[in-house]
Amino acid sequence: MSSTSAQATVAVPRNNFIGLIKTMRLRQWVKNVIVYAALVFDGKLFDPELFLKTTGIFLAFCLLSSSVYILNDLVDMEKDRQHPRKRARPLASGQLDPRVAAGAAAVLAIVAIAGAFALSFWAGVILLVYLAQNFAYSFWLKNIVIIDVMVLAFGFLLRVMAGVAVVQVDNFSPWLYVCVTLLALFLGFGKRRQEIVLLEEGAGNHRSSLLEYNLPLLDQIIGMVVTATLVAYTFYSFDATTALAHSRMLLTVPFVFYFLTRYLYLVHVKHLGGAPDELLLEDRPLLINSVLWAVSVVLLIYVWK
Numbered sequence: 001m002s003s004t005s006a007q008a009t010v011a012v013p014r015n016n017f018i019g020l021i022k023t024m025r026l027r028q029w030v031k032n033v034i035v036y037a038a039l040v041f042d043g044k045l046f047d048p049e050l051f052l053k054t055t056g057i058f059l060a061f062c063l064l065s066s067s068v069y070i071l072n073d074l075v076d077m078e079k080d081r082q083h084p085r086k087r088a089r090p091l092a093s094g095q096l097d098p099r100v101a102a103g104a105a106a107v108l109a110i111v112a113i114a115g116a117f118a119l120s121f122w123a124g125v126i127l128l129v130y131l132a133q134n135f136a137y138s139f140w141l142k143n144i145v146i147i148d149v150m151v152l153a154f155g156f157l158l159r160v161m162a163g164v165a166v167v168q169v170d171n172f173s174p175w176l177y178v179c180v181t182l183l184a185l186f187l188g189f190g191k192r193r194q195e196i197v198l199l200e201e202g203a204g205n206h207r208s209s210l211l212e213y214n215l216p217l218l219d220q221i222i223g224m225v226v227t228a229t230l231v232a233y234t235f236y237s238f239d240a241t242t243a244l245a246h247s248r249m250l251l252t253v254p255f256v257f258y259f260l261t262r263y264l265y266l267v268h269v270k271h272l273g274g275a276p277d278e279l280l281l282e283d284r285p286l287l288i289n290s291v292l293w294a295v296s297v298v299l300l301i302y303v304w305k
Helices: 004-023 026-041 046-073 100-121 119-139 147-167 175-206 208-212 215-238 246-268 276-282 284-303
Strands: none
Touching: 004 046, 004 100, 026 046, 026 100, 026 175, 026 215, 026 276, 026 284, 046 100, 046 119, 046 147, 100 119, 119 147, 119 276, 147 175, 175 208, 175 215, 175 276, 215 246, 246 276, 276 284
């Protein structure tokens, strides 16, 4: 065997491994941190057993979401090749063998769901629902206008519900379900807006539902959702019967207001918003504000009593 052939033989598995890691989107695992909401807002953050169980569900969602990303890239492989950024993805560019990707997606899903069932029966059921809704999204629902974003928002709600199932909450406010869903809708419609701006006339070639959107419609929807998000969070923070910090949580409202308005600024002025998770990590003011919000919530619930 020539040295060139030997190098090629070694390079193929290595390229598949690197391509698989990229397709798993490890940076987007940050989205799954929302599963800790029940633990934090129910006043049980420092309960070792519940913290470990919630971390297990977090890891299960990380693996399952990576499985879903792989599935979605397999389905969209040809369309991604027409996208200015997504054509560089491992499957679209040919770096990752589709057979390797399909096998990895199946293994990740099985491990994630089995692990969730080992921790909590209902958490396992919720992960099954998450997988089913993403399967439906990849093949059908992503092409239905408005429903496409609603399905993605439902995925965030399921993450919170899984955390609730593990923690078995006592004081968790239903308003937080509303806040999480509205925030996910806000980020989802912002992403659609950025896709239309980026792809312009070719938007429909990448995703058929983008033909049904336009900037005026999306701007109206985003304006409606961002207002509802701020109002819902304010109601939650004032709900003394369920919020452990009682009305002191009102002190965190400015952080939420800044997050929403800063994100709108990045979408409308800087023309960003295509990947909300990446934007959160890359925009320093947004990241600092999010950290300050999280610290203030912990202090208000666990320190200032």
